[in-house]
Every structure is written in structure tokens, then in C-alpha cells.
Amino acid sequence: MSLMAFDHAVIRVQDLDAARRWYCDWLGLIELAQDGDIVYLGCGGDEHFDLGLRAGSVGLDHMAFAVAGVPELEELHRQYSERGIACTAIERAPEPGIAAAFRLTVPTGQIFEVMARDGRTSYPHTTKWNPAAAHAPLDINHITFLADDVELPTRFYCEQLGFAFSDLLLPPDADNPWLFSFIRVGENHHDIAIVKGSVGNKLHHVAFLVNGVSEVVRFADRLGRFGWRIEAGVGRHGPGGNSFLYVRDPSGNRIEITADVARLPNRFESPRIWRGELSAVFNVWTEAPPPASFGDGT
Known part of the structure; x- marks a missing residue:
């Protein structure tokens, strides 16, 4: 069982409304959902979020890496725990589009999340792209x-x-x-x-x-x-x-x-x-x- 890809990051921002406008209007991201003090944004290639904005301070809230599915997530949780890595319990549906996830803290203090999506990721094909603007990142x-x-x-x-x-x-x-x-x-x-x-x-x-x-x-x-x-x-x-x-x-x-x-x-x-x-x-x-x-x- 192994990590497949860097999936998303959630960063902290001082003014949530100002940050939302900047990332949507200037960077070209799409607002997909909001849950309390977190706004979830995507690049438009699929329905999954790429960046979360969390109100309060600046810097990283957490970064997330994806595995193929929940069984792989459970197996990786077991392997990490056996190596002595302190992992949180597996949480179901912690954020929009995520079936399950757990977290650990790396030696430099950042929160590292391992997660499985709750559905198939769409093909990143230009005919199916739905960016907010022509300049939106891929x-x-x-x-x-x-x-x-x-x-x-x-x-x-x-x-x-x-x-x-x-x-x-x-x-x-x-x-x-x-x-x-x-x-x-x-x-x-x-x-x-x-x-x-x-x-x-x-x-x-x-x-x-x-x-x-x-x-x-x-x-x-x-x-x-x-x-x-x-x-x-x-x-x-x-x-x-x-x-x-x-x-x-x-x-x-x-x-x-x-x-x-x-x-x-x-x-x-x-x-x-x-x-x-x-x-x-x-x-x-x-x-x-x-x-x-x-x-x-x-």
C-alpha cells in the first residue's frame, strides 16, 4: 500500500472573504463548498477541492496525500502504527468529497493527512474542464x-x-x-x-x-x-x-x-x-x- 499523489492543502488566512475573492477572481479557482470557517476551492478539472482556506492566522493547516481507497487507507494506518508513528483514528467523511482520512505530525510539526476520496476522479480532459476563468490553473x-x-x-x-x-x-x-x-x-x-x-x-x-x-x-x-x-x-x-x-x-x-x-x-x-x-x-x-x-x- 502506498501514497499515490499530493491531493490538497488547507491554509490559514486572516480575512476569509478577502482571500476567497483573491483566489477566485485573481487565481481563477472555483468555490465548491463552505463548512463553517473553511472555504473549499477547486481548479475546475473535477468536483474535488484542491485548496481550503481556513479563517485565522496564516500558514498551513494541513496537507493531504491520497491513497486508492478506504481499504488501502486502513492498511496504511496499520503499517504506520506498527512503525511507531502516532496516527489519529480514521475519521469518516471529514471534509467534502473525502470518504475517510487519518492524520499524523511530521518531525517539523506540519499536519500530514492520508485520505481516500469518496468517488471516482473525473478524467482531467479539456472537453470536461470547467474552470472559473481562462487563466485558471490546471x-x-x-x-x-x-x-x-x-x-x-x-x-x-x-x-x-x-x-x-x-x-x-x-x-x-x-x-x-x-x-x-x-x-x-x-x-x-x-x-x-x-x-x-x-x-x-x-x-x-x-x-x-x-x-x-x-x-x-x-x-x-x-x-x-x-x-x-x-x-x-x-x-x-x-x-x-x-x-x-x-x-x-x-x-x-x-x-x-x-x-x-x-x-x-x-x-x-x-x-x-x-x-x-x-x-x-x-x-x-x-x-x-x-x-x-x-x-x-x-
């Missing part, structure tokens, strides 16, 4: 965290939860700590990335996928027309090879718009090792480092 793609120690959570995800290792950025001096790791559960180059930070273990960004670098540029133009400045980009990362731009939502949560993320079909392939500082791999189009604000999390 899907949620990955999530990235700042960590005091990159190696500790990376090993936990890979050795305890079954993630595969994609890329690793090491400093020029091999005796220094890891700088950046990229891990996955399927073919997507990274479902989770972990970067060395100096502000504690925090959410760095949630990424949404669009159809090609030209769409990333159009997104930058759209933000500029409405006076909403991007934080970094447009550029192309080294690890993963994806194009990017970064922007903050009204609460300060960072969102990445990305395209052309690499696919890695060989689960057992050794990770690619990069050496150097973050500025060496942040944008292969230039030697300029990321902005100083890039080290901040929520």
Missing part, C-alpha cells in the same frame, strides 16, 4: 517548507512514509547541512520540497500548475494589470526544470504559479545531487539570487 502541484534541518524530515518522509528522492542540493562544503530536498510519491518531480531556512519550520509556498511557460508569463501580466506585484520570477528552476513565478496572497501566504515540472517515472532511480548555494539553482536563466523576502515563511 491543478495543485506541490508544497514547499522551510526547515531548520532539511535532512531530518526528508529521511522521515522517505524512510517512514514511502516517498522517493528526486533531487538534493548540498553546500559546497560537504560537511555542512543539506540545503534543499525534493521528494515525490509518483512521477511528479516533487510533491514536497524542503529548503533550509533561518526562521523556523514554516510553510514556504503552495504551487499551482499551468499549461506551459507562456501561461506563467500571462499570469505575471495579469497580476501586473491589477497592480499586484510578483515576488520573484518569471524564471526557471534547476531542480525539477520548472518555470515559476511567486506571489503573496492578501494574508501573506506565498503561492507559486509553475509549469513544465519534470516527470520521473523510475521510482528507484538515485537522486540527482547539486552542489552550491541556493542562488546557483534558483533561476538557471540568471545568476541573480532570490529576493531577500524568499527566506520568509508563514
Whole structure:
């Protein structure tokens, strides 16, 4: 039994109505449901939500990874518990579209949910797409965290939860700590990335996928027309090879718009090792480092 894919994230926002408007009107997501202080949004490819907005503070509420069904969920719950991982009891129908789920806490403090959907996921075919706007992203793609120690959570995800290792950025001096790791559960180059930070273990960004670098540029133009400045980009990362731009939502949560993320079909392939500082791999189009604000999390 194994995790199949990064399914969704729920983040905290200071003003729920302002965040709802920003994510629907600017990002192009569709509001699917509201349950108390949480609004559930989707990209339009199916009826399932991709992002939840929860009123109160900023940062991550929880991230969720999917398994094939409830029997697989129950078996994974048993396996994790036997390994000594503290898991909550399996909860039935905890959120819209979810049949069952349980949660655990990773070493850096984030809530990690394992869940099974309550029905078949629709084919993500363009003839069946129902986006709120032409600029809407295709899907949620990955999530990235700042960590005091990159190696500790990376090993936990890979050795305890079954993630595969994609890329690793090491400093020029091999005796220094890891700088950046990229891990996955399927073919997507990274479902989770972990970067060395100096502000504690925090959410760095949630990424949404669009159809090609030209769409990333159009997104930058759209933000500029409405006076909403991007934080970094447009550029192309080294690890993963994806194009990017970064922007903050009204609460300060960072969102990445990305395209052309690499696919890695060989689960057992050794990770690619990069050496150097973050500025060496942040944008292969230039030697300029990321902005100083890039080290901040929520």
C-alpha cells in the first residue's frame, strides 16, 4: 500500500472573504463548498477541492496525500502504527468529497493527512474542464517548507512514509547541512520540497500548475494589470526544470504559479545531487539570487 499523489492543502488566512475573492477572481479557482470557517476551492478539472482556506492566522493547516481507497487507507494506518508513528483514528467523511482520512505530525510539526476520496476522479480532459476563468490553473502541484534541518524530515518522509528522492542540493562544503530536498510519491518531480531556512519550520509556498511557460508569463501580466506585484520570477528552476513565478496572497501566504515540472517515472532511480548555494539553482536563466523576502515563511 502506498501514497499515490499530493491531493490538497488547507491554509490559514486572516480575512476569509478577502482571500476567497483573491483566489477566485485573481487565481481563477472555483468555490465548491463552505463548512463553517473553511472555504473549499477547486481548479475546475473535477468536483474535488484542491485548496481550503481556513479563517485565522496564516500558514498551513494541513496537507493531504491520497491513497486508492478506504481499504488501502486502513492498511496504511496499520503499517504506520506498527512503525511507531502516532496516527489519529480514521475519521469518516471529514471534509467534502473525502470518504475517510487519518492524520499524523511530521518531525517539523506540519499536519500530514492520508485520505481516500469518496468517488471516482473525473478524467482531467479539456472537453470536461470547467474552470472559473481562462487563466485558471490546471491543478495543485506541490508544497514547499522551510526547515531548520532539511535532512531530518526528508529521511522521515522517505524512510517512514514511502516517498522517493528526486533531487538534493548540498553546500559546497560537504560537511555542512543539506540545503534543499525534493521528494515525490509518483512521477511528479516533487510533491514536497524542503529548503533550509533561518526562521523556523514554516510553510514556504503552495504551487499551482499551468499549461506551459507562456501561461506563467500571462499570469505575471495579469497580476501586473491589477497592480499586484510578483515576488520573484518569471524564471526557471534547476531542480525539477520548472518555470515559476511567486506571489503573496492578501494574508501573506506565498503561492507559486509553475509549469513544465519534470516527470520521473523510475521510482528507484538515485537522486540527482547539486552542489552550491541556493542562488546557483534558483533561476538557471540568471545568476541573480532570490529576493531577500524568499527566506520568509508563514
